[in-house]
Amino acid sequence: xxxFTILISQAIPLAIEDIDTDQIIPARFLKAIKREECGKNxxxxxxxxxxxxxxxxxxxxxxxxxxxxxxxxxxFGCGSSREHAVWAILDYGFRVIISSFxxxxxxxxxxxxGLLTVEVSEYFLKKLFQTVEKNPKIKIKVDLIHxxxxxxxxxxxxxxxxxxxxxxxxxxxxxxxxxLISIKDDVYNFEKNKRFF
Amino acid sequence: xSKSLFDKIWGGHIIKKLENEIYVLxxxxxxxxxxxxxQAFIELKKRNLPVFRPNQIIATADHNVPTINQxxxxxxxxxxxxxxxxxxxxxxxxxxxxxxxNKNNGIVHVIGPELGYTLPGMTIVCGDSHTSTxxxxxxxxxxxxxxxxxxxxxxxxxxxxxxxxxxxxxNGNLRKGVTPKDVILYIISKxxxxxxxxxxxxxxxxxxxxxxxxxxxxxxxxxxxxxxxxGLIAPDQITxxxxxxxxxxQELKRKEKEFMEYWKSLRSDDNTTFDKEYEFNAEYIEPMxxxxxxxxxxxxxxxxxxxxxxxxxxxxxxxxxPGESLIGKIINYIFIGSCTNSRIEDLRLVATLIKGxxxxxxxxxxxxxxxxxxxxxxxxxxxxxxxxxxxFDFRQPGCSACLGMNxxxxxxxxxxxxxxxxxxxxxxxxxSRTLLASPLTAAIIAIEGKIVDINKYIHEKIYDFN
Numbered sequence: 030x031x032x033f034t035i036l037i038s039q040a041i042p043l044a045i046e047d048i049d050t051d052q053i054i055p056a057r058f059l060k061a062i063k064r065e066e067c068g069k070n071x072x073x074x075x076x077x078x079x080x081x082x083x084x085x086x087x088x089x090x091x092x093x094x095x096x097x098x099x100x101x102x103x104x105f106g107c108g109s110s111r112e113h114a115v116w117a118i119l120d121y122g123f124r125v126i127i128s129s130f131x132x133x134x135x136x137x138x139x140x141x142x143g144l145l146t147v148e149v150s151e152y153f154l155k156k157l158f159q160t161v162e163k164n165p166k167i168k169i170k171v172d173l174i175h176x177x178x179x180x181x182x183x184x185x186x187x188x189x190x191x192x193x194x195x196x197x198x199x200x201x202x203x204x205x206x207x208x209l210i211s212i213k214d215d216v217y218n219f220e221k222n223k224r225f226f
Numbered sequence: 227x228s229k230s231l232f233d234k235i236w237g238g239h240i241i242k243k244l245e246n247e248i249y250v251l252x253x254x255x256x257x258x259x260x261x262x263x264x265q266a267f268i269e270l271k272k273r274n275l276p277v278f279r280p281n282q283i284i285a286t287a288d289h290n291v292p293t294i295n296q297x298x299x300x301x302x303x304x305x306x307x308x309x310x311x312x313x314x315x316x317x318x319x320x321x322x323x324x325x326x327x328n329k330n331n332g333i334v335h336v337i338g339p340e341l342g343y344t345l346p347g348m349t350i351v352c353g354d355s356h357t358s359t360x361x362x363x364x365x366x367x368x369x370x371x372x373x374x375x376x377x378x379x380x381x382x383x384x385x386x387x388x389x390x391x392x393x394x395x396x397n398g399n400l401r402k403g404v405t406p407k408d409v410i411l412y413i414i415s416k417x418x419x420x421x422x423x424x425x426x427x428x429x430x431x432x433x434x435x436x437x438x439x440x441x442x443x444x445x446x447x448x449x450x451x452x453x454x455x456x457g458l459i460a461p462d463q464i465t466x467x468x469x470x471x472x473x474x475x476q477e478l479k480r481k482e483k484e485f486m487e488y489w490k491s492l493r494s495d496d497n498t499t500f501d502k503e504y505e506f507n508a509e510y511i512e513p514m515x516x517x518x519x520x521x522x523x524x525x526x527x528x529x530x531x532x533x534x535x536x537x538x539x540x541x542x543x544x545x546x547x548p549g550e551s552l553i554g555k556i557i558n559y560i561f562i563g564s565c566t567n568s569r570i571e572d573l574r575l576v577a578t579l580i581k582g583x584x585x586x587x588x589x590x591x592x593x594x595x596x597x598x599x600x601x602x603x604x605x606x607x608x609x610x611x612x613x614x615x616x617x618f619d620f621r622q623p624g625c626s627a628c629l630g631m632n633x634x635x636x637x638x639x640x641x642x643x644x645x646x647x648x649x650x651x652x653x654x655x656x657x658s659r660t661l662l663a664s665p666l667t668a669a670i671i672a673i674e675g676k677i678v679d680i681n682k683y684i685h686e687k688i689y690d691f692n
Contacts, residue, residue: 045539047419047520051650056629060290060304062264062311074652079638104420107453107520108650109629110355111262112371133423133455134355138371192387193246204373206273209381212242212250216278216383219241219252224347224481224488 030143032202036124036171037181039096042161043088048101049108050135054117056109067113068120093165100157101128105146106135115142125171127178129154140195141204147171149178153187156180173199228495231460232391232426235366235492239349241383251386254348256282256378257334258321260312261289261631262353266375267315277319279382284343285316285323288333289631293594293621296326305632319379332597332623335359335565339443340599342472346461346489351378356565356647358449361458362442363465364492366426368456389455392425393500396433398508403684405575406441407567407645407664409433410448411514411524413506419522422454425502428494429459433508439468440571447566448647451521460493513680516649516662517546523649527552527667528679543651544659545639552661552677556588557641560672561654562618562665563594564628564646570603572645572665576618577609579669585617586675592619592634594626618672630655643668643677 058070075087083090099118105128106114115138118126125145139146149157160167160180170179173196179186191199198204229237242250258266263285270277277283290305300306309326316323324331330341335356338344344360350367351357353375360367370384377384394413427449434442442459449457459465466489469475478485512526518540525531531541533548541547562568562576573595585591593613595601601623604610613620627634628646630653636642638657645668649660663671667680674683 049520049648049650051629051648051653055652055656056289056631057656059261059631060302060308062308063268064265074656079657104423104453107419108355108648110353110369110371112265112353112373115371130420130423132420132453134369134371138373141371141373192248194244194248194385205385206275206377206380209250209377209383209385210275212383213381215241215250216252216381223252223254224484 030198030202030204033124033143033145033199034173036097037168038098039094039166040098040100040127040157040161040169041088041094041096042100042158044102044158046102047104047107050106050111050114051108053106053114054111059111059113061113064116066120067117068122071117071121095165097122097124098169098171099123099126100154100161101126103128103130103151105131107132110134110138112138112142115139115144119144127154127157140198143199143202145171145173145199147178147189149187149189153178156185228498230391230494230498230500231364231428231458231492232366235347235349236388238347239366247387249386249388250383251349253351253378253382253384254282255284255338255343255350257338257350257352257357258283258285258375259289259334259352259354260287260308262372263315263375264308264311265372266353266379267319269376270379275380277321277379280320282382283321283379284338285312285321286331286334286337287312287326289625289629291326291624292632293624293626293634296622302632329598332600333565333568333625335443335447336568336596336600339363339439340472340597342469342474345469345485346465347492351384355450356447358454358456359443359447359565361446361449361456362439363469364458364461364489366456366458369450389426390424390501392422392427392454392502393504394427394429395503395505396429396431396508397505398433400433400508400511403513403666403680404511405664405666406437406444408511408514409508410445411516411521411662412511414448414452414522415514415524416506417452417504419451419520420453422449422452425454427454427457428500429457430494434459435462438571439464440569443569444566448521451647461489513664513667515552515667515677516660517544517552519543519649519651521647521649521662524662527677528681553679555641555677557643557671557676558588558590559636559640559642560589560591560668561594561627561642561644561646562592562668563596563626565596565625566647567645567665568594568596568600570600573600573604573609574607576665576669577612579666580616580618580673581612583616583673585672589672589675590619591617591672592621592627594621594634595623597623627654629653630658636660643671
C-alpha cells in the first residue's frame with residue numbers, strides 16, 4: 030500500500046448519487062485474474078456510447094476537468110463487493126474520493142488499497158461541486174494529518190473523520206495482514222475452545 | 227446486561243480487542259469463488275504465506291459458468307482461465323472445491339446452506355456481497371473484498387469495527403400472492419438503499435417466525451441492498467430441522483447436544499435496545515416490482531411510478547415516466563434464478579403456477595437453478611417436465627443472468643422481469659432493463675407476456691397456488 034499524507038489536486042465533479050460498483054466496473058470485466066489494468070474499464074458504459082464512440086457529455090471525457098480527486102454524490106460504491114471497482118479507480122489515477130457518504134464494503138476495500146474516501150458534510154460537498162463546476166482549475170487540499178479538506182483559493186474547509194487505525198495505515202503505508210499474522214498464538218488459543226469443525 | 231443475537235455471536239468470536247474499538251474477529255467459514263479469489267491467491271504467493279485453515283474454506287465455481295452443456299469445455303477463454311485457476315489454487319492449497327460438473331456444484335450462497343457448511347452461530351465471510359444470505363441461520367455473515375479474502379486465507383481472522391444494530395420487526399400474516407421477495411422489496415422501498423449503511427439488521431416478528439428457511443434466506447440475501455453489512459434471524463425449530471436434514475450434519479451428530487445448547491441461546495434478550503428500530507405490518511404488503519435502477523425504487527405492482535423525488539436519469543434509462551403504471555407493459559425476457567430466488571421452494575412455486583399453461587410466445591423464460599442438488603430435487607418432483615411443457619428453458623446452475631458474466635445476457639433496451647437482487651444499469655448486460663420481482667410474479671408475467679396486476683390474477687385465475 031502506498032503512503033498518503035497530503036494531496037493537492039484539481040477535482041473531477043461526478044454529480045450522481047447511489048453510484049453502484051456495477052457502473053464503476055461492469056461484471057463482464059471481472060474475468061481478470063490480476064489487479065492491474067482495471068483502469069481502462071472504469072465507468073466504461075458511461076465513458077463510451079453503445080457503438081464504441083466516446084461520450085463527450087460524460088465528465089471524465091470533459092477536458093476542462095482533471096485531477097486525482099473524484100467528487101461524487103452520496104452513497105458512492107453501493108452494490109457488489111467487487112474490489113475491482115477500487116482497483117479501477119486507483120489504476121485510472123485517482124487517489125481520493127470525496128462524498129457525503131460511502132457504502133460499507135467499498136469503503137473497506139478502498140482503505141485496504143490506499144484509496145482515501147473522505148466523507149464531508151452535505152453542505153460542504155455542495156459547495157465543492159459548485160466551486161469546481163464553476164472553476165475547474167481550482168485546487169483542493171486533502172490533508173490527512175489534520176483531517177481537513179480545503180478549497181485553496183477561498184480557504185473554505187471542512188474537517189473529516191477517519192478511524193485512527195486506518196489513518197495510521199495510510200500514513201505508514203501498511204495493511205492488516207502483517208498484524209493478523211503476528212498474533213497467530215492468540216488464534217491458536219482461541220481455536221482450542223471453539224465449537225465448530 | 228441484555229444482549230442481542232448479534233452481540234452474542236460477535237462476543238463469542240473475539241480473539242482480541244485493540245485500541246479504538248477495533249476487534250480481531252475469528253471467522254468460522256470462508257466461502258470462495260472464481261471471481262474474487264485469484265488476486266488473493268496471488269497476494270499469498272507474493273508474501274510466501276500458506277492458507278492458514280484450508281479446511282474452513284469451501285470453494286465453488288458459479289459467477290462465470292455457462293448454464294448449458296456444462297460437460298463441455300467452457301467456450302469463453304477468460305472464464306475458462308479463471309475457473310481453471312480456481313481449481314489449480316484449490317488443489318495447491320488443499321481447499322475443498324465443488325467444481326463445475328460436481329454433483330454438489332452451484333451458487334455459493336445456495337450450496338453452503340444445503341450442504342450443511344452453514345450452521346447457526348457461525349461467523350461467515352465470502353468475497354461476494356450476498357453473503358448476508360447465511361444470516362438466515364442466525365450467523366454473522368457478510369461480504370468482503372479481495373484484500374480481506376487474503377487476510378482470512380492467511381489468518382482466519384479480520385480486523386473489524388463493531389457495526390451498529392438495527393431491528394426490523396415484521397408482524398402479521400402475508401396476503402395471498404405475497405412472498406418473502408415482496409417483503410424485502412417492500413422494506414427496502416420504505417427505508418431506502420442507504421438506510422442500513424453501518425448496520426447489521428436483525429429481522430424478527432411473527433411473519434419471520436412463520437417463514438421457511440428458503441424465504442428467510444431471500445430476506446437476508448437482500449439486506450445488502452439497503453446498504454446493511456448483513457441481516458440475521460434467530461435460529462428456531464425451522465432452522466434446526468433444515469440443518470439436521472443436511473447430509474454433513476450426520477458427521478457432526480455426536481456433537482448435537484453441544485450444538486443445540488449453543489443454538490438455543492442464540493436469540494436477542496427481551497429488553498435489548500437497538501440503535502434503530504422499525505416495525506412493519508405484513509398485511510399491508512402487496513406483490514412488488516421495481517421500476518428504476520436500484521432495488522429501493524420499487525412499488526406495489528398495482529401502483530403508479532411516483533411523481534415525487536424521482537430520479538430522472540434512472541427513469542430515462544428504464545424508458546418510463548413519472549406517474550405511469552407498469553400494467554400492460556410488454557415483457558420479452560424472464561429470469562428466474564440467482565442466490566435470491568433459485569432454491570427448490572422458488573421452483574416449486576413457479577411450477578405450481580405454470581402447470582398446464584404455456585408461456586407467451588414472444589417471451590424467453592429462463593429458469594436457472596441454484597445448484598445441482600436443486601436440479602436433482604426438481605427432477606425427482608417432475609418440475610422439469612412442467613417447465614418444459616410450459617415452454618420455460620430449465621438450465622444448469624450458476625449465477626447466470628443475475629450479473630451477466632456468462633452468455634446469459636439480456637439484450638440492450640429489452641425489459642427483463644428478474645427474480646435476482648439488482649436492477650442496476652446494465653447489470654444483466656449493457657443497456658438491459660431489469661425489473662425485480664418475486665418468482666410468482668415473474669411466472670405469471672411469463673404466461674401473460676406483459677405486466678399484469680398480480681393481485682387480480684391471483685384472485686380471479688389462481689385459487690390454490692399456496
